[in-house]
Amino acid sequence: MAKESYAILLKHFQTSYKLIVDEISKVIIGQRHVLDQILAAILARGHCLLVGVPGLAKTLTVSTLADIMMLSFKRIQFTPDLMPSDITGTNVIDEAPSGRREFRFVRGPVFANIILADEINRTPPKTQAALLQAMQEREVSVGQETYPLPNPFFVIATQNPIEQEGTYPLPEAQLDRFMLNIFVDYPSAREEELILSSTTGHRKAMLAKILNDRQILNMQKLVAAVPVSDYVIQYVSRLVRASRPKDPTAPPFVRDMVDWGAGPRAGQALIMTAKAFAAMDGRYTVSIQDIRAAAIPVMRHRIACNFAAQAQGMDSVAIVRKLIETIPEPKVPTYADEMPMPDVEGIEIEQDE
Numbered sequence: 035m036a037k038e039s040y041a042i043l044l045k046h047f048q049t050s051y052k053l054i055v056d057e058i059s060k061v062i063i064g065q066r067h068v069l070d071q072i073l074a075a076i077l078a079r080g081h082c083l084l085v086g087v088p089g090l091a092k093t094l095t096v097s098t099l100a101d102i103m104m105l106s107f108k109r110i111q112f113t114p115d116l117m118p119s120d121i122t123g124t125n126v127i128d129e130a131p132s133g134r135r136e137f138r139f140v141r142g143p144v145f146a147n148i149i150l151a152d153e154i155n156r157t158p159p160k161t162q163a164a165l166l167q168a169m170q171e172r173e174v175s176v177g178q179e180t181y182p183l184p185n186p187f188f189v190i191a192t193q194n195p196i197e198q199e200g201t202y203p204l205p206e207a208q209l210d211r212f213m214l215n216i217f218v219d220y221p222s223a224r225e226e227e228l229i230l231s232s233t234t235g236h237r238k239a240m241l242a243k244i245l246n247d248r249q250i251l252n253m254q255k256l257v258a259a260v261p262v263s264d265y266v267i268q269y270v271s272r273l274v275r276a277s278r279p280k281d282p283t284a285p286p287f288v289r290d291m292v293d294w295g296a297g298p299r300a301g302q303a304l305i306m307t308a309k310a311f312a313a314m315d316g317r318y319t320v321s322i323q324d325i326r327a328a329a330i331p332v333m334r335h336r337i338a339c340n341f342a343a344q345a346q347g348m349d350s351v352a353i354v355r356k357l358i359e360t361i362p363e364p365k366v367p368t369y370a371d372e373m374p375m376p377d378v379e380g381i382e383i384e385q386d387e
Contacts, residue, residue: 040259040318040376047256048316053244054102060239061098062091063232064225069095071216071331072190074310076250077257080213080303081169081189083154083204083335090218092192096150099190104246105147106184112157114200118164122174139176144168147184147247151191155201162208165189169211186250206338213303214328215335252381259376260309262320267305268364269322273329274301276361277337277353285360291343292353296336303332318376322363330354 051073058069068084072095075082084092093109100107110121123142129135143149144165154162168174172183191212193204209215221229275281277295279288288295308324330351337350 043256043381044313044316044318047253047313050245050249050253051314054099057102057241057244058095058098060241062095063228064221065091065095065218068216068218070311070314071214071307072096072099074307074314074328075190075214076186076188077253077310077313078213078303078306079186079188079254079258080306081191081211082214082216082331083209083212084190084192084216084218085195086192086218087196087220088194090220092218093150093152096148096190096192098241100148100150101241102244103148103250104243105186105250107148107150108143108146109150109152110143111152112154112161114156114158116157116161118161121161121164122168122176125177137177139179139181141181142174144174145181145183147186147188149187149189151189153194154191155193155204158202159205159208162202162204166208166211184247186247186254209335210297210299212335214307214331216331217334255381257306257310257313259381260313260320261318261376262305262309265364265366266308266320266322266325269361270301270304270325272364273325273357273361274298274304274333276357277333285357287356287360288353291339291346291348293338293340296333300333300336304328307332326358329358 054073055066055069062069072082072084084095086092097107097109110116119142121142121144123140123145125137125139127135128138151165168183168187169189172185172187174181174183189212194201220226272283274296276283276285277288277292277300278284279292279295281295284292284295304325305320307328308320311324311327312318312320333354334350337353339348339350339353343349343353
């Protein structure tokens, strides 16, 4: 029965996913891999960092995604003078009708379902750190009180990699809170022609609201329920541990060119992202190929290369690619091995209106 319910839920999941893609494609031309990775992060209950030069529709992609979802959305423009309280909120003194003065908490823009942290590296680390608790625990502490954030909650940040003047590089603790580091590349020649044609006229695409918070939470539950075999988990563990230069299993190029590698959070992100990829593709379980597809956006910001790597023209992306080529898969399980069943309890099927 669980298998049949899982198949029905997966079919509804795919229908919702295709609706999202079709609707966003009315505004965003190309960039399908970027869109898939953003949706994978959202459906896996993670946050993502979009890195690309100006003019590649990073902000437009996020705002368009917010437009088609019936969720609260706030855009925070990060600037050098932005303060932590400008994000989280602050206590103000109110005078009650009785004449007594008391503190009242005024919520900041972080109290929304979708947060666009635009040009996050333009604000000092003190202000960047205001997002740490929100992204990890999904709550905000101000004074002696702790306030829960809405559910679902996800942060999508943008960053310009080429401009360094007046910017503050994100600390490793902040980077590690992002499940995916997504590189936004230039469009193809044909895509650029379509962009020029569609954005220089007077017509504007009309977007429909297609998903509410309950539907998104159900999709997140389904992604979490996608089963993962011990075979895949062993491969993820090998891949992550091999990125650490002091680990006995690290290959020679990692020991020579890496200062520090990915932690356990990278393994968790690999599995959750791979689960999302499998569900989006309509498959019942995670494959090694899903892990390899998730490896670069998950690990590129969790590996620090040293001067030896820079001297050889290597960066973290090249290291991850080499790890994928080098690390062998575990022993193939036999047919007698049991595949874990999906746990679909508590997931609702949304009926079409």
